[in-house]
Amino acid sequence: MPKLTISDLTKIKEQHKSAFTVREGGARAKVIVHMGTCGIAAGARKIVETLLDEINLNNSHDVIVTTSGCAGLCSQEPMATIEIAGFSPVKYVKLDEMKTREIFKKHILNGEIIEKYALVSGNETQI
Amino acid sequence: MNNYRLNIMLCGGAGCSAGGNLKIKDALIEQIKNKGLDREVSVQMTSCNGFCPQGPIMIIYPDNILYQKVSLKDVASIVDEHLIKGKIIDKLIYKEPAKKQSIPVMKDIPFFNKQVLRVLRNKGLIDPESLEQYIARDGYQAAGKALFEMTPEDIIDLVKKSGLRGRGGAGALTGMKWEQCAKIKAPQKFIVCNRSIIEVEPHLIIEGMIICARAIGASKGFIYVRSIPVLIDRLQKAIDQAMENGLLGEGILGSDFNLELEIFKSSDEFVCGEETALLMSIQSKRGMPTPRPPFPVEKGLWEMPTVINTVETFANIPLIILKGAEWFRSAGTELSPGTKIFSLSGPINNTGLIEVPMGITLKSVINDIGGGVVKGRKFKAVQVGGSTGGYIPEEFLSLPITYEDVTQMDAIIGSGGIYVISDLNCMVSSAKFTIEFAVDESCGKCPPCRIGTTVLFDLLNNITQGKAKPEDIDLMEDLSKDIKNTSLCGLGQTAMNPVLSTIRFFRDEYLEHINEKWCKAGVCKELCTFFVDKEKCIGCGACARVCPKKAISGEKKKPHNIDQTLCIQCRACYETCKFNALKVGPRHLREELMIKMDEQKPPDATINNIEEIKQENKEAL
Numbered sequence: 172m173p174k175l176t177i178s179d180l181t182k183i184k185e186q187h188k189s190a191f192t193v194r195e196g197g198a199r200a201k202v203i204v205h206m207g208t209c210g211i212a213a214g215a216r217k218i219v220e221t222l223l224d225e226i227n228l229n230n231s232h233d234v235i236v237t238t239s240g241c242a243g244l245c246s247q248e249p250m251a252t253i254e255i256a257g258f259s260p261v262k263y264v265k266l267d268e269m270k271t272r273e274i275f276k277k278h279i280l281n282g283e284i285i286e287k288y289a290l291v292s293g294n295e296t297q298i
Numbered sequence: 299m300n301n302y303r304l305n306i307m308l309c310g311g312a313g314c315s316a317g318g319n320l321k322i323k324d325a326l327i328e329q330i331k332n333k334g335l336d337r338e339v340s341v342q343m344t345s346c347n348g349f350c351p352q353g354p355i356m357i358i359y360p361d362n363i364l365y366q367k368v369s370l371k372d373v374a375s376i377v378d379e380h381l382i383k384g385k386i387i388d389k390l391i392y393k394e395p396a397k398k399q400s401i402p403v404m405k406d407i408p409f410f411n412k413q414v415l416r417v418l419r420n421k422g423l424i425d426p427e428s429l430e431q432y433i434a435r436d437g438y439q440a441a442g443k444a445l446f447e448m449t450p451e452d453i454i455d456l457v458k459k460s461g462l463r464g465r466g467g468a469g470a471l472t473g474m475k476w477e478q479c480a481k482i483k484a485p486q487k488f489i490v491c492n493r494s495i496i497e498v499e500p501h502l503i504i505e506g507m508i509i510c511a512r513a514i515g516a517s518k519g520f521i522y523v524r525s526i527p528v529l530i531d532r533l534q535k536a537i538d539q540a541m542e543n544g545l546l547g548e549g550i551l552g553s554d555f556n557l558e559l560e561i562f563k564s565s566d567e568f569v570c571g572e573e574t575a576l577l578m579s580i581q582s583k584r585g586m587p588t589p590r591p592p593f594p595v596e597k598g599l600w601e602m603p604t605v606i607n608t609v610e611t612f613a614n615i616p617l618i619i620l621k622g623a624e625w626f627r628s629a630g631t632e633l634s635p636g637t638k639i640f641s642l643s644g645p646i647n648n649t650g651l652i653e654v655p656m657g658i659t660l661k662s663v664i665n666d667i668g669g670g671v672v673k674g675r676k677f678k679a680v681q682v683g684g685s686t687g688g689y690i691p692e693e694f695l696s697l698p699i700t701y702e703d704v705t706q707m708d709a710i711i712g713s714g715g716i717y718v719i720s721d722l723n724c725m726v727s728s729a730k731f732t733i734e735f736a737v738d739e740s741c742g743k744c745p746p747c748r749i750g751t752t753v754l755f756d757l758l759n760n761i762t763q764g765k766a767k768p769e770d771i772d773l774m775e776d777l778s779k780d781i782k783n784t785s786l787c788g789l790g791q792t793a794m795n796p797v798l799s800t801i802r803f804f805r806d807e808y809l810e811h812i813n814e815k816w817c818k819a820g821v822c823k824e825l826c827t828f829f830v831d832k833e834k835c836i837g838c839g840a841c842a843r844v845c846p847k848k849a850i851s852g853e854k855k856k857p858h859n860i861d862q863t864l865c866i867q868c869r870a871c872y873e874t875c876k877f878n879a880l881k882v883g884p885r886h887l888r889e890e891l892m893i894k895m896d897e898q899k900p901p902d903a904t905i906n907n908i909e910e911i912k913q914e915n916k917e918a919l
């Protein structure tokens with residue numbers, strides 16, 4: 172093993188950022204995938220995997236993915252809600268892998284909401 | 299590096315590991331793999347969370363959900379419900395004891411949210427065996443700063459400004475100690491880390507020691523560790539990792555500073571933790587204290603200047619270096635700045651290892667963090683400072699926990715024990731047991747401690763057996779003060795605290811023992827009579843079932859009765875009765891009740907009519 176120097180310490184810290192965003196909070200963006208029986212049947216697991224893949228590809232250590240129960244709109248599954256700090260949440264419906272990758276790049280990384288996939292901007296009570 | 303959406307951190311403290319978390323970890327990993335979640339969920343062990351009685355525990359991030367008392371059977375539902383569907387499993391959630399309300403999020407549990415985590419800031423967050431994770435949490439940054447940006451004088455200055463006091467007992471100012479040692483010119487200097495009951499991540503200790511060694515100019519250090527194999531393994535692993543990565547050994551972090559650390563297994567003797575005795579034992583001599591001066595900073599290991607600090611003192615250093623003295627002083631009081639780790643135990647709802655700002659009141663620790671005394675018991679006293687700490691009564695619970703305030707009460711910060719005792723305890727016996735500990739642990743070198751503790755024990759023992767005179771109390775008080783003032787080391791100087799504090803705050807209880815031959819807590823077997831209060835007894839029979847002598851009889855749903863000729867005062871009935879129907883009378887009541895039994899007339903005892911029974915007996919005779 173090579174001997175560490177001060178700059179190595181900083182490098183190691185960078186590499187672990189994502190794990191500590193998960194453990195300590197302070198994520199910039201949070202994606203909630205709805206995982207009721209309906210969601211799982213419609214392919215929600217694939218959506219979670221895709222999101223994690225994007226996080227790894229883009230090294231987005233400030234984005235976290237969580238799951239929740241059925242959102243009550245079973246016909247629209249798979250669904251995910253994106254919460255970006257300082258903005259109202261956006262719910263995307265009838266997702267697939269392609270749409271998810273597009274949403275990740277445009278909305279999560281660049282802040283552009285993709286209206287055509289969105290259910291409504293805001294939370295359930297506004298539906 | 300793969301990014302996981304969920305991090306499961308299983309508590310790897312001694313209790314949780316032994317309690318099942320090691321097996322639970324394997325089962326979780328296997329089932330996570332079976333469900334194809336192994337790239338989404340990571341599973342790791344962490345250092346002790348301090349919530350030991352609720353163990354085995356695990357925390358699931360990012361939602362910060364704490365599961366308690368987890369067993370192997372729960373693994374499947376954790377995977378299917380929580381990991382896949384994001385559903386919280388109610389039965390594994392902490393319930394607030396008074397209102398029975400579920401609190402799923404760790405940060406919301408009062409036991410955790412009243413704590414201020416500095417030394418323990420990584421608990422539950424990192425794997426203590428991973429150097430990388432320690433570095434990811436700013437580890438070794440302070441060592442880097444101390445080596446490249448600060449002179450030894452800067453370091454000592456900063457530690458002095460912080461006001462940090464030694465966490466190992468007496469609260470000596472750490473900066474002053476280092477300064478004294480730094481000033482002395484010597485061919486070699488040493489640092490020693492004294493053992494502790496507190497589990498702190500090993501790299502934090504190592505980093506604190508590097509900074510101290512740089513400040514005083516030492517090149518060799520010893521870590522004195524309790525002989526617990528897991529502790530030693532973990533520490534050795536960390537030292538090896540640090541050596542391999544250039545964080546110990548020659549040219550630390552690319553500087554020209556060298557430090558070598560060696561583990562020294564401590565013996566179990568209490569006195570060997572005393573600094574001068576510790577030095578003897580590291581030098582392969584019998585662990586006995588030596589007079590000071592010379593102090594270890596002047597003449598320590600092999601006559602060379604030596605700084606001895608405890609684990610928790612060293613563990614405070616890296617954050618002081620990184621964040622400064624002002625920041626350090628933002629918790630605690632003027633004379634006792636910073637936080638302190640305590641081990642909280644006794645009949646209260648939450649027990650375990652806690653870190654709190656100094657100056658917090660005993661009441662807040664016991665009621666807010668500890669959740670108060672358990673149902674059905676009453677607070678009686680709290681012993682502060684471990685086995686040689688004093689007992690503080692209820693009227694002083696608003697006392698701030700600082701070095702200055704606690705000493706006023708004949709207690710000490712000591713090893714950081716806070717032990718609550720309830721109305722089921724007798725203060726005289728409590729003092730007796732702590733003195734018995736001192737008798738056993740006294741090294742025998744100085745007469746005040748060797749002889750004095752034995753005499754004191756005999757006097758206390760006489761009281762618990764009803765063989766004492768009221769004047770004995772004053773004699774004990776004088777003797778304790780003499781032992782305290784003339785003993786060679788802190789053992790004899792502090793071991794008197796339990797006696798002095800109980801005489802001071804519970805003198806009535808001593809007098810009840812001596813004059814009335816009555817131990818109202820029902821602990822001193824020769825000074826109590828257990829009897830059934832006929833007005834309270836509902837005849838449930840619970841007492842009769844636990845009685846090992848079958849001394850209790852009675853018809854179902856009718857008041858029961860204790861046969862005093864059979865009773866051995868084991869108090870099993872007393873602790874079992876849920877209706878407050880078992881009472882403790884003075885010693886002479888036993889004979890009175892036996893006479894009644896002879897007359898084939900079950901006595902109608904209540905706590906109020908002891909005198910009546912006595913009278914009746916007199917008349918009958």
Ligand SMILES: Cc1cc2nc3c(=O)[nH]c(=O)nc-3n(C[C@H](O)[C@H](O)[C@H](O)COP(=O)(O)O)c2cc1C
Pocket residue numbers: 463464465466467468469470492493494568569570571572573574606607608609611612787788789
């Ligand atoms: C009888 C006795 C036992 C002690 N045991 C320990 C011990 O186990 N661990 C410890 O750190 N300090 C113990 N101490 C305190 C040490 O003597 C010493 O004061 C302390 O390690 C200094 O470190 P500090 O300045 O960081 O507090 C003990 C003291 C006495 C009198």
